[in-house]
Amino acid sequence: xxxxxxxxxxxxxxxxxxxxxxxxxxxxxxxxxxxxxxxxxxxxxxxxxxxxxxxxxxxxxxxxxxxxxxxxxxxxxxxxxxxxxxxxxxxxxxxxxxxxxxxxxxxxxxxxxxxxxxxxxxxxxxxxxxxxxxxxxxxxxxxxxxxxxxxxxxxxxxxxxxxxxxxxxxxxxxxxxxxxxxxxxxxxxxxxxxxxxxxxxxxxxxxxxxxxxxxxxxxxxxxxxxxxxxxxxxxxxxxxx
Amino acid sequence: xxxxxxxxxxxxxxxxxxxxxxxxxxxxxxxxxxxxxxxxxxxxxxxx
Numbered sequence: 001x002x003x004x005x006x007x008x009x010x011x012x013x014x015x016x017x018x019x020x021x022x023x024x025x026x027x028x029x030x031x032x033x034x035x036x037x038x039x040x041x042x043x044x045x046x047x048x049x050x051x052x053x054x055x056x057x058x059x060x061x062x063x064x065x066x067x068x069x070x071x072x073x074x075x076x077x078x079x080x081x082x083x084x085x086x087x088x089x090x091x092x093x094x095x096x097x098x099x100x101x102x103x104x105x106x107x108x109x110x111x112x113x114x115x116x117x118x119x120x121x122x123x124x125x126x127x128x129x130x131x132x133x134x135x136x137x138x139x140x141x142x143x144x145x146x147x148x149x150x151x152x153x154x155x156x157x158x159x160x161x162x163x164x165x166x167x168x169x170x171x172x173x174x175x176x177x178x179x180x181x182x183x184x185x186x187x188x189x190x191x192x193x194x195x196x197x198x199x200x201x202x203x204x205x206x207x208x209x210x211x212x213x214x215x216x217x218x219x220x221x222x223x224x225x226x227x228x229x230x231x232x233x234x235x236x237x238x239x240x241x
Numbered sequence: 242x243x244x245x246x247x248x249x250x251x252x253x254x255x256x257x258x259x260x261x262x263x264x265x266x267x268x269x270x271x272x273x274x275x276x277x278x279x280x281x282x283x284x285x286x287x288x289x
Contacts, residue, residue, distance in 0.1 A: 033253070049245040055256045098263050106252045113245055211260060218267045225274035232281040239288070 007224045010084060014217045021213045028207035035200035043197075049113050054200050056106040058208040059099050063131060064166055066096030066212060070138065071163045074156030084220070086152040089159065090142055091219035095212055097135035104128055115179050123172030124180040127165060134162040148227075 036054035043050035070089045077085035107125065108118040119125065138155050145151035173182045184192045191198055 037249075037253075047245065049248065051249050052245075052252045055252055059256065095263065098259055102256050102259055105255055109248050109252045109255075113248055211264070215264055215267050218264075218271045222267065222271040222274055225271065225278045228278045229274060229281060232278070232285060236281070236285065 007084075007228070011221060011224065014221060018214060018217055021210055021217070025207055025210035025214055028203055028210055032200050032203035032207050035203060040196050040200050041194075046114060049110065050197070052106060052110040053197075054204050056103060056110055057201060058205040059106060060103040060128070061205055062208040062212060063096060063100035063103050063128070064169060065209065066092050066099060067131060067134070067159075067162070067166060069216075070096065070159050074159040077152060078156050078160070086148070086156070087220050087223045088216070089138075089156065090152070091223055092212075092216050093135055093139050093142070095215050095219070097132060097139065099208070099212075100128060100132040100135055104132065111179070120179050122178040122180060123176035124169065124178050127169045127172050130165055131162075131169060134158070134165060138162075 032054070036051055040051070040054075042048050070092050073085045073089040073092070076082045077089065104125070107128075111120070112118050138158055141155040141158060142151045145154065170183075172178065173180050193201075
């Protein structure tokens with residue numbers, strides 16, 4: 001793993017992955033949205049409003065998986081001091097925060113016609129809101145300190161402490177009485193929805209993960225470029241002095 | 242379309258807009274820093 005700590009090697013690998021990931025993400029988004037809007041049945045209880053599920057659930061899945069990614073990157077950064085791990089965590093945070101905000105917004109928009117309210121302080125919604133605050137806290141810690149090494153360590157510790165929120169989100173619908181429906185895909189006994197609904201849902205789930213792959217690689221390259229610029233500016237100042 | 246069409250359109254619109262803006266901003270910032278790093282390296286080479 002340490003051989004990719006070299007920015008040049010990482011950039012070469014990223015440049016090889018990116019075109020394929022972009023094409024696959026585009027195909028997954030186009031086919032997923034087509035299936036979701038035009039080729040999947042209405043729900044027998046929720047009617048046409050079920051089509052909001054196809055963007056809400058993938059955003060919610062991605063919000064949790066990206067946090068898991070940041071937690072693993074933080075662990076690697078703290079234990080093995082892998083230089084790219086801190087960069088990976090920092091690059092992933094705004095994407096995870098966006099997915100979480102989208103999960104909350106699209107969930108509220110789906111909730112209004114189904115439950116009669118945009119918001120309810122129940123276990124699932126509150127724990128996802130806490131996840132958004134964890135993302136914002138992680139980003140704020142990176143921005144609050146001048147020294148990247150110190151900022152990265154503080155943000156990594158916060159990310160690892162916040163991991164406790166992931167099982168709370170997952171099991172909140174079982175632990176507490178909630179308006180939110182229980183798990184219908186990732187549950188014991190297999191998915192409880194028909195294949196016509198599962199196909200667009202999983203396709204868009206993959207599309208969101210591919211989108212994350214593309215944007216996190218761009219943002220990691222961006223962070224590496226910023227560090228290169230800082231080093232070259234410092235070297236120029238030393239040359240002039 | 243149906244009673245829920247406004248909610249469905251806002252849901253897909255907000256999601257698409259947010260993902261597009263984040264993707265474009267990330268790509269443009271990555272490209273501009275790449276250009277800046279290349280320019281700085283070229284200037285250093287020219288000076289030395």
